Amino acid sequence: MTWYLLRRVGQAVAVVIGVMILTFILLHMEPGSVARAVLGLRATPARVAIFDDTYGLNKPLYQQFVIYVKQLLHGNLGVSYQLQQPVSTLIAERLPRDALLLGLSTLLALIIGVPAGIYQAVHHNQLVDDVVAGTWFTLYSAPDFMEALLLIALLCVQFHVFQPNFPGGITSVGGVLTDWRALVLPVVVLSINSVASFSQYARSTAIQELAADYVRVARAKGVPPRQVLTRHVLRNSLLPVITILGMSLPSIVAGAVIAEAVFNFPGMGQLFWQSALSHDFPVLLGATLIIGVATVTGNLLADIAYGVLDPRIRHGS
Amino acid sequence: MRTPRRLAALAATLALATLVAACGGSSVKVGSGTTVKGQKVNGGTVTIAEVGASPNFIFPYPPATNENGYNVNLTMGLWPSLVYVGDGGKSAVNPQASLYSSLKYSDNDTVVTIVLKPWKWSDGVPITSRDFTFTYNLLKANYANWIDYTQGLFPTDVKNVSTPNAHTVVLDLTRSYNPSFYTDDVLAEIPLMPQHAWDKTSATGKVGNYDQTTAGAKAVYAFLQKQGGDMATFDTNPLWKVVDGPWKLGTFNSSGYYSWVPNKNYSGPDKPILDKVVWTPFTTDTAEMDTLRSGTTLDLAGLPSNDVRQISALEAEGYSVAVEPTPGVAEIVPNLYNSAVGPLLQQLYVRQALEYLINRPQIVSKVYAGYADPGNGPVPVLASGSYVSPLEKAGGPYPYSPSKAISLLKAHGWKVAPNGVSTCERAGTGPSDCGAGIKANEPLQLTLLFTSGMASFDQQEAAIQSTEAAAGIKIVLKSEPFNTLISTAGVCSKQSHPASTCGWQLLDYGYEPYSLDPSGASMFNTGGYNNQGGYSSTEENNLINQTEYGPSSSAFYTYEDYTAKQLPWLWLPQPSNLFVYKKNLAGVTPLNPFSGTLNPEVWYYTKPSS
Secondary structure (H helix, E strand, O other): OHHHHHHHHHHHHHHHHHHHHHHHHHHHOOOOOHHHHHHOOOOOHHHHHHHHHHOOOOOOHHHHHHHHHHHHHOOOOOEOOOOOOEHHHHHHHHHHHHHHHHHHHHHHHHHHHHHHHHHHHHOOOOHHHHHHHHHHHHHHHOOHHHHHHHHHHHHHHHOOOOOOOOOOOOOOHHHHHHOOHHHHHHHHHHHHHHHHHHHHHHHHHHHHHHOOHHHHHHHHOOOOHHHHHHHHHHHHHHHHHHHHHHHHHHHHHHOOHHHHHHHOOOOHHHHHHHHHHOOOHHHHHHHHHHHHHHHHHHHHHHHHHHHHHOOOOOOOO | OHHHHHHHHHHHHHHHHHHHHHHOOOEEEEOOOEEEEOEEEOOOEEEEEEEOOOOOOOOOOOOOOOOOOHHHHHHOOOOOEOOOEEEOOEEEEOOOOOOEEEEEEEOOOOEEEEEEOOOEOOOOOEOOHHHHHHHHHHHHHHHHHOOOOOOOOOOOOEEEEEEEEOOEEEEEEOOOOOHHHHHHHHHHHOEOOOHHHHOOOOOOOOOOOHHHOHHHHHHHHHHHHHHHOOHHHOOOOHHHHOOOOOEEEEEEOOOOOEEEEEOOOOOOOOOOOOOEEEEEEEOOHHHHHHHHHOOOOOOEEEEOHHHHHHHHHHHHOOEEEEEEOOOEEEEEEEOOOOOOOHHHHHOHHHHHHHHHOOOHHHHHHHHOOOOEEOOOOOOOOOOOHHHOOHHHHOOOOOOOOHHHHHHHHHHOOEEOOOOOOOEEOOOEOOOOOOEOOOOOOOEOEEEEEEEOOOHHHHHHHHHHHHHHHHHOOEEEEEEEOHHHHHHHOOOOOOOOOOOOOOOOOEEEOOEEEOOOOOOOOOOOOOOOOOOOOOOOOHHHHHHHHHHHHOOOOOHHHHHHHHHHHHOOOEEEOEEOEEEEEEOOEEOOOOOOOOOOOOOHHHOEEEEOOO
């Protein structure tokens, strides 16, 4: 197991370095002047020159890359061209909030999706299975922003049940939790798509498990149906869900652009989007690096979770 | 049919507001001439929405690398400029709110004598000429790293600064300046800095006279700029507690949320009535609009031009609408040195035909629901007050006229094919030929590159494409995100027009903002850094110089009319800024087009008169 983990970590580091190099090259191949993108049309040539000099953009690309790597090795992700703040500060401000928002929505999706999937499996090919599956697919196929706007129109504008947006000025996770009512709609909207996929994965695996020999044996031995489901079927049905969960970690880092835009939630998604529009390379590089790390970490965690849930998997062998 | 109804609804609302103001309760005069009815309530908090706003610099002289327009919103109420621009809704200098009591030009307009009012900083220390010299010394040593420095202007245009007494400053300039230009565009960019509090090189160091040497001035400026970018300490740093504007910073956090509280020692005419003004950031227009529609926490918010149709719904939620003309010029820039269509666009008659075919009144009414400047020339009719020439007021030299456009093209050898593509029939350089560089059978087809992401922009460009077709001018539309567009479309000229950055033909990226004096320098003069299309004319250069350096106050109209006719750019309507505000909030209108932050010092809540 240890050797396996070391090997996987080594692979992860190689992947992250590859992503970093590729991103750096691709970003700097983008046409146009960064200084003009940031400083705008009224930037004088003198200001453009100062900008390029300040951020080393007048140096050859390989030198810029060496400087960037040196900064990274010192834990410095650089300074945002646009926001003029350290990238690490910008990410550190937003990441915990996104983690909370997407963590809660994922948890809600799991709580609803997995039991629903197993329920569908138990009743598969019955009317209730079709109704539930149809509901999930309908919600899944509807765009996030449309669901968000519909909920706002109904629950905020029409009936004033919830507030439509996150109050400005909240920067900490504690502040977000204090205003928990503002979290309800974004969490619900973000969980809708995940519920559909979790439930369908859980359903199809559970159908296979319910037909497996060990389930039949358990039933033949007189194990109560509820116990068969909770002790045997549920555990094995979680394996594909674990894979999805592992892969969803980068989306937590990448943020939820739509939800952030509609619900006034200043997170990583908005930061990434605005930076992409304004050629803010340090932020893009920093965010891509963090997403790369999150991706390989997520996959690694999923692999480890397999071993915990399924003893047949022997990582070390 | 919908637009007129909306306009009627707005007009009815404004009329009703006027009627109510005329009939009820006691009246109160606020700001510069606005009279509002209802019982005045002292105190209260106003919450203002700002979309995409995240100020990141508080020192009022940001570095050259910083381009965050919201910083002005943060600092303008704390450290207003020496010359305060915008007098209520008028596009004029506001002498009452300005720091000077007199401003005189002498010696052939090479000497400016400024007498400061006996006002005080928020800590009770008088504002003196020493504060001016401190400001000047810092800028003189650091002008290259000041965002607003323009080559040849303040502080490098000053030979000497003398201070005969504590309240008088004499600027000895390197050349004559047009007094209007120098007052409205140069001195209006200069807030004073408190020497007694800021002349230091470290947080723990003592205040001295460091600014009096170049090295010292550099050290002080570097210290202040470093402190000015430390967002975590904006609301706690003692430096920023010393202000001379009506407001002080209350709270600030890095998300862009901040508040102003009254400066109790403000010496100016309009002392704040409210207890607090809060700026709250929004990620997008959509988020802001949802909050407005839910009728919750916002007292004032900008209304994006895409959401003009929401006005009646917002009025039902208890909001009024305020219109602020935008001081700027909206345009399509023709690339006169594009390798494919440069020869076409160099022909004045082609540019005239293009302009005649832009149905600007229709764009104003249909795309912007009436909330836009007509775009009759280089100076905005609604926002530039006395700078607007009679020609522009009368509709400009090229009102919409497809027949004139067609006549022009035919007179210059074109076979006009309405709704098709016109072609050059008579190639050549004679007066009735197509013109130099234009080949026989060359089609009159141009690509218009514009900013994507705004429905109103899409509609405007589609309208232009449609009306240009009436004379067989085929416009191909291509859109790109704003930042991509401005980073890839370079400044092109006769001398330099590389294919990599000068491949664009017609360019519409939005508008160019103006100071109070809507100078054409940098945009229309030969080699101007913002003269993207490469327009060059000796006459134009001379006229621009007259507006900046000549003594005549009529020089501006001459420049303006010449530019309007020559069409270095094609003129377009410029949408106004729209705001909605709670109906019980008084003093919001008329909006000052130049204040940037609005003027909450004259706002107050009202309650119905008993």
